[in-house]
Amino acid sequence: MSRFKLYRTSVGLFLEDRYSHQKPLIIDFSRIERRLKQAGRRTELLVQAVKPREGLRILDCTAGLGNDALILAYLGCEVTLIERSRVISYLLEDAILRARAHHLLSQTAERIELICADSISVLASRSLPDVVYLDPMFPSKKSSALVKGSMQVLQRYLGPDLDSEKLLDAVLQSGVKKTVVKRPPRTSDWNSRMRPTQVVESRNARFEIYFQ
Numbered sequence: 146m147s148r149f150k151l152y153r154t155s156v157g158l159f160l161e162d163r164y165s166h167q168k169p170l171i172i173d174f175s176r177i178e179r180r181l182k183q184a185g186r187r188t189e190l191l192v193q194a195v196k197p198r199e200g201l202r203i204l205d206c207t208a209g210l211g212n213d214a215l216i217l218a219y220l221g222c223e224v225t226l227i228e229r230s231r232v233i234s235y236l237l238e239d240a241i242l243r244a245r246a247h248h249l250l251s252q253t254a255e256r257i258e259l260i261c262a263d264s265i266s267v268l269a270s271r272s273l274p275d276v277v278y279l280d281p282m283f284p285s286k287k288s289s290a291l292v293k294g295s296m297q298v299l300q301r302y303l304g305p306d307l308d309s310e311k312l313l314d315a316v317l318q319s320g321v322k323k324t325v326v327k328r329p330p331r332t333s334d335w336n337s338r339m340r341p342t343q344v345v346e347s348r349n350a351r352f353e354i355y356f357q
């Protein structure tokens with residue numbers, strides 16, 4: 146019996162970890178409605194770091210559960226999500242389709258495009274966006290303690306993104322003007338070759354901003 150099971154019900158597509166008692170993972174954008182409303186008040190660190198506005202083109206190179214992308218799209222950005230895990234892409238695609246039929250989320254979901262691929266290859270083949278956003282799964286113990294709920298299932302399914310430094314290098318070399326990187330709080334600068342221009346930090350997260 147394999148550990149992870151992907152299945153569909155009338156509600157949507159689920160990923161179950163059969164070695165855990167945790168509820169199966171479904172990406173449901175309507176669950177973060179409260180966070181969306183708060184984002185509108187610009188108290189979100191993500192919003193302070195990215196400075197979203199109508200029509201800003203964002204390439205989210207580490208899609209995951211799509212939560213950060215949804216906030217940015219809700220605030221008017223055109224977001225291209227890239228996810229290399231085929232299974233997580235299926236879950237995301239399912240969530241986007243449901244959101245497009247949701248009375249409150251449909252316009253936001255229309256601003257989200259999903260590509261299943263490795264971001265490094267996508268970066269080389271597309272015109273540059275206004276902002277690249279990165280939120281890789283870091284192997285740090287500190288970050289695991291902060292990870293909750295659906296993100297725990299994602300972490301168990303995927304494990305850490307051990308090649309994330311290579312991804313940041315590719316992004317910085319692409320010539321994109323602004324790169325925002327989300328990292329665990331109280332960590333030192335990620336990239337040893339280039340210092341972030343600015344850092345926005347709270348108890349729960351750290352955002353490094355690189356301008357070029």
Ligand SMILES: C[S@@+](CC[C@H](N)C(=O)[O-])C[C@H]1O[C@@H](n2cnc3c(N)ncnc32)[C@H](O)[C@@H]1O
Pocket residue numbers: 206207208209210211212213214227228229230233262263264265280281282303306312
């Ligand atoms: C921590 S999650 C991102 C969470 C996301 N920001 C959210 O709000 O739900 C990191 C995701 O990035 C994906 N990823 C990491 N490196 C990638 C790459 N080079 N290309 C595409 N996807 C990548 C992983 O598969 C994982 O799903």
